[in-house]
Amino acid sequence: MKVLIVDDSTATRLILAGMFRDMGCDVLEAENGEEALKCIDSGEVHLAIVDWNMPVMDGLELVNEVRQREECKDIKIIMVTTETDIDKVGKAIDAGANEYIMKPFTKDMVLDKMRLIGIQI
Amino acid sequence: MEIITLDNFRFVADLLHQKTGIVLSDEKVYFVETRLSDLLRNEGIGSIEELIETIRRGRDAALEKKVLESLTTNETYFFRDVAPFEALRKVVLPDIIQRRQGERRICIWSLACATGQEAYSIAMVIREHFPQLASWDLKIIGADYSREVLEKAKSGTYSQFEVNRGLPVSYLLKYFIKEGDRWLLKDSVRTLTEFVEFNLLDSRYSLPTPDIVFLRNVMIYFDLETKKKILANVKNTMRRDGYLFLGTAETTLNIDNSLERHVFEDNCACYRIGQ
Numbered sequence A: 001m002k003v004l005i006v007d008d009s010t011a012t013r014l015i016l017a018g019m020f021r022d023m024g025c026d027v028l029e030a031e032n033g034e035e036a037l038k039c040i041d042s043g044e045v046h047l048a049i050v051d052w053n054m055p056v057m058d059g060l061e062l063v064n065e066v067r068q069r070e071e072c073k074d075i076k077i078i079m080v081t082t083e084t085d086i087d088k089v090g091k092a093i094d095a096g097a098n099e100y101i102m103k104p105f106t107k108d109m110v111l112d113k114m115r116l117i118g119i120q121i
Numbered sequence B: 001m002e003i004i005t006l007d008n009f010r011f012v013a014d015l016l017h018q019k020t021g022i023v024l025s026d027e028k029v030y031f032v033e034t035r036l037s038d039l040l041r042n043e044g045i046g047s048i049e050e051l052i053e054t055i056r057r058g059r060d061a062a063l064e065k066k067v068l069e070s071l072t073t074n075e076t077y078f079f080r081d082v083a084p085f086e087a088l089r090k091v092v093l094p095d096i097i098q099r100r101q102g103e104r105r106i107c108i109w110s111l112a113c114a115t116g117q118e119a120y121s122i123a124m125v126i127r128e129h130f131p132q133l134a135s136w137d138l139k140i141i142g143a144d145y146s147r148e149v150l151e152k153a154k155s156g157t158y159s160q161f162e163v164n165r166g167l168p169v170s171y172l173l174k175y176f177i178k179e180g181d182r183w184l185l186k187d188s189v190r191t192l193t194e195f196v197e198f199n200l201l202d203s204r205y206s207l208p209t210p211d212i213v214f215l216r217n218v219m220i221y222f223d224l225e226t227k228k229k230i231l232a233n234v235k236n237t238m239r240r241d242g243y244l245f246l247g248t249a250e251t252t253l254n255i256d257n258s259l260e261r262h263v264f265e266d267n268c269a270c271y272r273i274g275q
């Protein structure tokens, strides 16, 4: 399974990338939405873990962009962000994110949410 | 941290076993020291020696209860293991609804409910998928030995950490409101539930007769005799055509072989009284 991690924090990317590699996934990393789109264009991403606040193109814009592309409709998206406002959560889901985790997160949280959207590893 | 003598440890372990059924092996000394040290701080008591001395004198029932509560493990989360809630939605509730068309009454137990996430998960499934039950007499009863966890369950209020675990975001948006940094369940869900203090060791279960019982992740703490007693009690109290869910690591095998195991998707099992 190919997982794309989109976060401008190197530390967060490191943690998430390590976690998914341990589970045997192929991991791609991007620092912002624009880079993420390039990764998505370059090949089969199954799951994207997306931060909200990033320079250049933020997470919400990215989700909107991805959901407008017919060929990307099967990509599962989990937002992992410090935004905890209920309206913001609603916005991300309306835009087409499949799940939402409020930072700080744990591995169990990510695994539980993956299971909820039908990804078993 | 405070140190406990072996003698005092064994005293506490015996008391815990006698009152709750929980078995603490001798390796659990460190666990007991940690939990009791926290309790000392909260209660303003000087040392474990002093605490145990008070309990041994047997005059402070409230303190004794707090000691025993502090030694329970209360970990739980929304939609734990997912599969039982899927089985509930797809098979168990539709069947029970069919069987109860006449009485229009359903009672579900969440035994050893800890801080209530299991009971509320069931309530959310019902609100989400069974609107026809709105006019039925329906109760989900969460029951636990520990008063502390029950207080929290009753409040229906959870931290960000807790709503992050296992709860589908669509349910968070639909059934919770945010108050400061806490998440509060809406009344539409809360009114389906009721939380009561209850001991699984009681010789008779004085709760309303259940159609469905969740008894998950608590039997693992008990010895065989206790498990037998509890399963017999549950069996005697639940409706003959009811359903019993145990935790993923728990079975009735070698405890009560008369219960029939039914396996659903994802290897999720539930138990029924042989018809």
Ligand SMILES: C[S@@+](CC[C@H](N)C(=O)[O-])C[C@H]1O[C@@H](n2cnc3c(N)ncnc32)[C@H](O)[C@@H]1O
Pocket: B019, B020, B021, B022, B072, B073, B074, B075, B076, B077, B080, B111, B112, B113, B114, B115, B118, B143, B144, B145, B146, B149, B198, B199, B200, B201, B215, B216, B217, B218, B247
């Ligand atoms: C690990 S929690 C299980 C929570 C939930 N059922 C679940 O599966 O997520 C175990 C709970 O069992 C309760 N408990 C332990 N002994 C008990 C007894 N004798 N009677 C009632 N509750 C008990 C503890 O207080 C604790 O809250």
